[in-house]
Amino acid sequence: MSETAGPNPFGRVEDDGTVYVVTSEGERRVGQVPDVEPAEALAFYVRRFQTLETEVGLLEARVKSGALGVEEARKSIESHRKNITDANAVGDLASLLVRLEALTPAVEAQQEQRRAEKAKAAEQAKAEKERMVSEAEKLAQGNDWRGGVNRFRALLEEWKALPRIDRATDDALWHRFSSARTTYTRRRKAQFAEQNKKRESAKQLKEQIIEEARPLATSTEWGPTAGAFRDLMARWKAAGSAPRAEDDKLWATFRGIQDEFFAARDAAMAEQDKEFIGNQQAKEALLDEAEKTILPVTDLAAARTQFRDFLAKFNEYGKVPRDAIRPLDARVRKLETAVKEAEAEEWRRTDPEARQRAADTVAMFAGQIDKLTKQAEKYEAEGKEKKAKEARDSIAFNQTLLEQAQKSLDEFKA
The missing domain is CATH 1.10.287 (Helix Hairpins)
Known part of the structure; x- marks a missing residue:
């Protein structure tokens, strides 16, 4: 058997197309490619080596980039080692094994780094969970019934997103968080139950007030009935809120009864005001004359007499329209005050x-x-x-x- 033409330090081909790879342990038959030129037969197994070399290069790149997990990297290295050791290929297989071995320290370093990162993440997760537990326990003792339930929901989602830490610590923290949430939920339900009880009581009180108000709507005793409605309104406010939907309906009913009464009263008063307009005009004329003759007070004796005569005539006229009462009274008080101040000044000067x-x-x-x-x-x-x-x-x-x-x-x- 003659050796192949075309020197290759890692392989040779016999005449029958049998190909051998040269290793540090000697030659090993890798296969046979009959009926072809020796160079072609050798090239076939060289290409297999090149494929292995490419795969090792890709593995190196993935390990260095951290694309593989530690266990996955170890399995890949071992798999490639077996493939290369028994490979039916021609090339420097030993150098590929050396390159694989060189990856082990990098994988170990990555493992240490990931252990450190995992420990750091666990510490951070522990700190976050402790913070969340403290906040939850504070919320559990508070009375923010609307914002608190939303905050507990958000905290729960944050908790789920965090990694687990050592089981004993994680379970203890979760127990505290869960207990706080349960305490808050129970207190919230109790609060709402109490509120519902108060609202139901308020509803019954307001229904009773409405029933008391109904017969007042047609009353023509304007003064006493207006006072009665004021009392009912005070009781209405003191009753508190009924359930929202019903509270609005109850108020609409009660307000309608009040409006019926006050509309009738306003209409009656307006009719009375028409009858009293003559009295208003007469009183205004008396005031016009009195203000001209009395003010300013220069002769106290005359001013007293004039004011007394004015007041007697003024009181002879009856009621005036409601909106005229206060302006007329204010003008009368102004005259009276002027006379009294003059009297005081006179007394001061003669004392x-x-x-x-x-x-x-x-x-x-x-x-x-x-x-x-x-x-x-x-x-x-x-x-x-x-x-x-x-x-x-x-x-x-x-x-x-x-x-x-x-x-x-x-x-x-x-």
């Missing part, structure tokens, strides 16, 4: 006790000035200029006070 107090004040300041004048003259005679000046300054100050007191005294009638 003998007040006049005497004013006279005493004038006498006091006059006496003080006489005393200070004598002192000043004495000091001047003795040559005590400083003390004389102080006395003269005091005289000037007391003189000002005396003038003010004299003005007050002059205001009193003799």
Whole structure:
């Protein structure tokens, strides 16, 4: 048997087309390609080697990029090792095995990195779950019945998205979270049950108020009935809210009854106002005349008489329209106030006790000035200029006070 033409350090071909691969352990038959040129037979098995080489290159790239999980990478390396060791191919199979072996440290490093990342993720997940448990326990003791239920729902979704940590810690945290949610749910249901009970009670109270209001709708006792409706309204507000849909209907019914009464009252009052318009006009004419003759008050005795006569005539006229009552009363009070203020001023000016107090004040300041004048003259005679000046300054100050007191005294009638 002659060897192949075309040298290849990793393989040879015999004349019958049998192909051998050369390894460190010697030659190994890899196959036979009969009836072809030796170079072609060898090339067939070289291409198989090249395919293996390409696969190893792809595996290297995937391992380095981290595209494979650690276990998947190990299985791939082992699978490629078996394929290369027993491969029916011609090439440097040993170098491919060396390249595979070189991947093992990278896979181990990735495993360590992933362990560290997993541990870090577990710590973060633990911290997040502890935070969520604390928030849940706080929510469980609160009274935010609408926002709380939405927040618990969001926390549950966040919890599901987090990875599990060690079983004992995870179970303990979940137990606390679940217990908080259960506590909140029970309290919320109890609160709503209590609210529903109150709303049902409010509904019954409002139905009773409506029944009491119905006969009042046709009453013509305007004053007492309006007061009765005010009392019913106070009770209505104190009753609280009935279930929303029913509360609106109950209010519409009660409001309709009130509107019926007040509409009838307003119509009756409007009719009465037509009858009272003459009284209004007469009273306004009296006021116009009184304001001209009394204001401003310059003669108190005449003003008293004029106001008394005006008031007697004013009261002879009967009721006026409702919207005229307050403006007329305000004008009458203005006249009355002016007369009373004039009386007060008159009394102030004629009060003998007040006049005497004013006279005493004038006498006091006059006496003080006489005393200070004598002192000043004495000091001047003795040559005590400083003390004389102080006395003269005091005289000037007391003189000002005396003038003010004299003005007050002059205001009193003799």
